[in-house]
Amino acid sequence: MIPVEEALERILAGLSPTGAETVALAEGWGRILAHPVTARLTQPPTDVSAMDGYAVRVEDAGVGARLRVIGASPAGHPFSGRVGPGEAVRIFTGGALPAGADTVLLQEDAAAEDGHVRPTEAPRPGRHIRRAGLDFATGDTLLPAGRRLTARDIGLAAAANHPWLQVHRRPRIGILATGDEISLPGDPIPPGGIVSSNAHALAALVRAAGGEPLVLPIAADDRDAIAGAAEAARRCDLLVTTGGASVGEHDLVQAALGPQGFALDFWKIAMRPGKPLIWGDLRGTPLLGLPGNPVSALVCAVLFLIPATRRLSGLPAGPVETRPALLGREMPANDRRQDYVRAELSQDAAGALVATPFAVQDSSMLRTMAAAGALILRRPHAPAAPAGSAVEVVELSSLGV
């Protein structure tokens, strides 16, 4: 059995980001930049007013002066003339500062009268002016490669005049559920069989992590079926299997895939739930074999498939993020396996995050998994922890999982 951290390192080391594709700016949200976005223009393009008022020459604009208003400069409609001695131009927020003017007299510091304006407060030089390039200048790198694009980023790329973006292709992740006792929802259920929940839960998780899931037909628990389905997944960036619940399921996947050129890296991890986990390479396609148990499959997917999908998508490689929380009730000492304990999240009176483990953690209980706000991470050999202890948690809903 190898530790969780080592398993993740070995998985991530075997994966490379997908290549780039061009998408319309409007389709860029949530995608990962493959190339930086640089500014194609300067913003603001020229000095502009930060307020509504009058563009004036500071030397003319003492209290009591009377300036002739010779034009207006609203945003987008620059005044083409020049502010000469004794003159002013009406200006609005975002309007270009006309030639000759060196400050902005605020509207509330001015009295307008009959084509003229009188300062009631003397402006200081250079006030209320946004200088050209205050936001960015042509050539500035605005968004780095490897960034997941937010709505704000889309706005910034638009402002920098990009109708198109170069993003990483969404990694295509094949999902192969095995087992002759499982059916898809709504299909006839064989006697003693169960409805398969893994494939579509994992597909949703892949989507949440930015990948493109490809749900393969269920493969019965025999070598030919598994080998055939694996063949169909050759165009995937990653193939994920989830075992049937039959005996020796992992041996079966390995035995079925071995003749197809499967090279095993490891297959046991010191964690709970989810000890049996296959990692290897199927003739150039990385293969992640998850347990068949739905809770184990989901926990392993959070810990390994989300980081793998992110890595393939061009995001930085690393574990899923954890947050500090306080234990809502005591927990016993842990054994040598790293434990991921389903817990409810709440806030205490001081606003701190509290994680309370569910009393029953049986790994067959998918309902408890769906109800959990977080997984409490318990390190191997962690001592007993009283209520109120600091723990690390993996928050599930913020992962979309």
Add this chain to the structure above:
Amino acid sequence: MIPVEEALERILAGLSPTGAETVALAEGWGRILAHPVTARLTQPPTDVSAMDGYAVRVEDAGVGARLRVIGASPAGHPFSGRVGPGEAVRIFTGGALPAGADTVLLQEDAAAEDGHVRPTEAPRPGRHIRRAGLDFATGDTLLPAGRRLTARDIGLAAAANHPWLQVHRRPRIGILATGDEISLPGDPIPPGGIVSSNAHALAALVRAAGGEPLVLPIAADDRDAIAGAAEAARRCDLLVTTGGASVGEHDLVQAALGPQGFALDFWKIAMRPGKPLIWGDLRGTPLLGLPGNPVSALVCAVLFLIPATRRLSGLPAGPVETRPALLGREMPANDRRQDYVRAELSQDAAGALVATPFAVQDSSMLRTMAAAGALILRRPHAPAAPAGSAVEVVELSSLGV
């Protein structure tokens, strides 16, 4: 000027959830349930083994006994016979407990030999058995209406045998940018004009919040254009406008829409950035008028458009969530407007979240907005706050914004 909280209440009070649509389970991720998901079967359907071992009668299975193995019960393939005196059935995790057996003898507590098995440790009654319905029973409500479906929920709905889900239709949100000085990225830019960033940033924000954006053609700053575009948005669940930067932009939107039957509710909010905000009703279509300034538009969208989209989507009505954080540097006392200050997020040595405001907060700086991890919320008249003070922040990237 009305307070932010009151503005949000008035906005949410004017909105109702969309109706339901049927989607395939595989398309359900991230959608909001319109009807509860109830279990269509019992899981596990019968008592099953929680471990690999032997199904036995506890009275027969003392240490030293020799039990005849009469069959096997792997998951999905129940043993059809009955365990009689002196008999055992090989059983695997998830396999149905055969009739007659009342406990599971663990594999590691048994010595197999020649069609027989000898307990090396006596089993206790009823051990290692998952009772029928441990996870859920037919008719149980598994997922409530109004829930945003996670990957785990998709798995649970699958396990409960639902190929289809009833979810709220994604609200269609029209986005109308106004202003004769703005162009779309890549289009020719008029002299003195700027590239429009609002429409596509807001479209991405709507998508992040679960809505379906409809980006309308830019309307020039005149009444006919705005009224015409508004007419085109009549089939939307909500129309969002963002003003041009010209003088009296909000008067213009109001003046243009008034003859179309627009009824204003309010239009000034005690906040910064983003004081001018229109809320009203355009012949049955709610209308939210955001400022034209990109930073103000985005901040107002986070505070009002995300909750509005969620409310229309069938999620509970309420403000966007805030988190506690510590100030990374001192902040001055606030005036009567509620302030939303762009800040960088980091963690201190103890793992606490630290929010450090950017030194320059000019509302024209979209780049600072894109770089911000959070908005620090400063209440009206908040006193000066030293570094290390507790503050509330709106985390932006976790909103997908």
